Amino acid sequence: MPRVIPLLVVAGPTACGKTQAAIRVARAVGGEIISADSMQIYRGLEVGTAKPTPEERAQARFHLVDFVDVEQPYTVADFQRDATQAIAEVWGRGCLPILCGGTGLYVRAVLEHFVFPADDPQQRARLRTQLEAEAKRLGTETMHRRLSEIDPEAAVRIMPGDLRRILRALEVCALTGAPAGVQQRRVDDAPGVQYNHSTFILSRPRAVLYEGIEQRVDQMMAAGWVDEAAALRRSRPSAGGSQAMQAIGYRHLWQALEERPENLDLDGLTATIKRDTRRFAKRQLTWFRRESPAQWREWGTAAEFDCLLHDLCHGAARLLGERREGIRK
Numbered sequence: 001m002p003r004v005i006p007l008l009v010v011a012g013p014t015a016c017g018k019t020q021a022a023i024r025v026a027r028a029v030g031g032e033i034i035s036a037d038s039m040q041i042y043r044g045l046e047v048g049t050a051k052p053t054p055e056e057r058a059q060a061r062f063h064l065v066d067f068v069d070v071e072q073p074y075t076v077a078d079f080q081r082d083a084t085q086a087i088a089e090v091w092g093r094g095c096l097p098i099l100c101g102g103t104g105l106y107v108r109a110v111l112e113h114f115v116f117p118a119d120d121p122q123q124r125a126r127l128r129t130q131l132e133a134e135a136k137r138l139g140t141e142t143m144h145r146r147l148s149e150i151d152p153e154a155a156v157r158i159m160p161g162d163l164r165r166i167l168r169a170l171e172v173c174a175l176t177g178a179p180a181g182v183q184q185r186r187v188d189d190a191p192g193v194q195y196n197h198s199t200f201i202l203s204r205p206r207a208v209l210y211e212g213i214e215q216r217v218d219q220m221m222a223a224g225w226v227d228e229a230a231a232l233r234r235s236r237p238s239a240g241g242s243q244a245m246q247a248i249g250y251r252h253l254w255q256a257l258e259e260r261p262e263n264l265d266l267d268g269l270t271a272t273i274k275r276d277t278r279r280f281a282k283r284q285l286t287w288f289r290r291e292s293p294a295q296w297r298e299w300g301t302a303a304e305f306d307c308l309l310h311d312l313c314h315g316a317a318r319l320l321g322e323r324r325e326g327i328r329k
Contacts, residue, residue, distance in 0.1 A: 005091045006319035007195040010100040010312065011036070011107050011288060012202035013281040015212040017305065019052055021202060022100040024309050026060035029316045032090040034063045034083055036101025036110075039247040041068045041079075044232055047225040048249040050216065063090070070236060070244040075172065077116040080109040088193065096316055099197075104287040105151065111197060127174055131167045140166065147173070152287060156280040157246040165246065198315040199294040202308065203285065208300050210278050217274045220249070226264065229253035248280055249273045 008031065010022045022033050035041070039049045043066050052062055063086040068074050083099065083106070090097040099107060108114070135143050140163045147169055148155035154169040204212065229250055232239065239245055245254055252273055256264055288294070295315075297308045 003193045004196050005087060005193055006096060007087060007111075007197040008096060008098045008312070008316050008319060009107060009111070009197055009199040009294075010098060010202065011104065011199065011291070011294075012102060013209065013284040013288070014050070014102055014277060015209060015216050015281070016102075016202045016204050017299070017308075018100050018102065018202055019050075019056065021305075021309060021312060022098050023052075023056055023060045025312045025316050026096075026098055028309075028313045029096055029320060030094075031096035031098045031316065032061040032063065032093075033098045033100050034086045034090070035065045036079075036083070036099050036103050036106040037065075038074075038079075038103040038106060039244070040065050040101075041074060042066070042070050042244045042247075043068065044070050044228075044236075045244060045247060045250065047220050047223050047228045049247065050220075068244075070232065070239045071242045073243055075116075076105055076109050076114070079106050080114060080116075083110050084193070087195075096320055098316075102284055104284065104291070107199075108291070111195060111199070124171065127171055128167070131170055135163055135167060143167065143170065146170065152283040154246075156276065156283050157248060157251065159251075165241075196319060198319055199291060200312055200315065201288045201291065201294050201296045203296060203298045205298065205300050209281060213277050213281060214274050217249075217270060217277060221266070221270055225249065226253060226266070226269075230257055230261075233257050248276050252276070 008025065010018050010025070012018055022031075025031060026033055033052075035052075037049070039045060040051045041064060042049070045051075051065055056062075064079070064082055087097040087099070087110075099110060101107065131143075140161060143163065143166050144155060144158070144160045147158070147166055150173050151169060154173075158165045158169060160166075203209065230253075232250075233254060240254055240258070245251055252269055256269055295311075297311060299305045299308050
């Protein structure tokens, strides 16, 4: 019989309050947070990834944040391995694991126990040749459209005209487990662990969500996002083509610093980052609407957020087999 571990999942688009909600629940029921964010994993990407602050980390224990070098590739399969281990360790300490983040593929890979094919160098070379031939025949726009269907989060991060990165993303999709390349486990090949999970998708009314995104970008720019990107470019010049530098905002800033370092159009950069972040949030919402079973919780006011927290804590208590009233301050 597989081992059964309770797991609370708090997911949703950027700027929807996931981190604050997860912290409050962790404090209330005795939980620890496993981040499911594909960019918060990187060291050195501080300002523009909305990592939990030192104050937030003092309130709850976080895992899988700030532990990968910016030039190191990190796949969905890597995350599944690391998250599975972290969840087991948290539960082994008698704490509730809380999987929290906006990278839908990360969440799904854990909950559905994706099986990833082993990496074969010859297969990789054949696939790269095939993709290059298809791009030559069909065009860059078609290849980007294909990526949007397979891995919408990657498609948002990569410019439609950046063929090299589009092909690399398609290659990764096929070889490391994006939706089109993932094989589900067979019923007779059950994993050694199963999750008794409650999944909550947090959202906000569209206008409120977009306003929050724009405020966050303004705060990041004011907090020194440009200086951070410039420092990364000076200290790690070879990181420009890395997976980490495809994060929204970082790729915009890196490119601008390469092309016009003495004459940055900060207003234009800020507007572009806001636009692309809104588009990213829209794609995240599209992704999460396919998640089942999941409970959606939309909030716009402080009172609605408190109601949302009550529901999350009640769901967490059910997972633990307990009944707790209210939120412990």
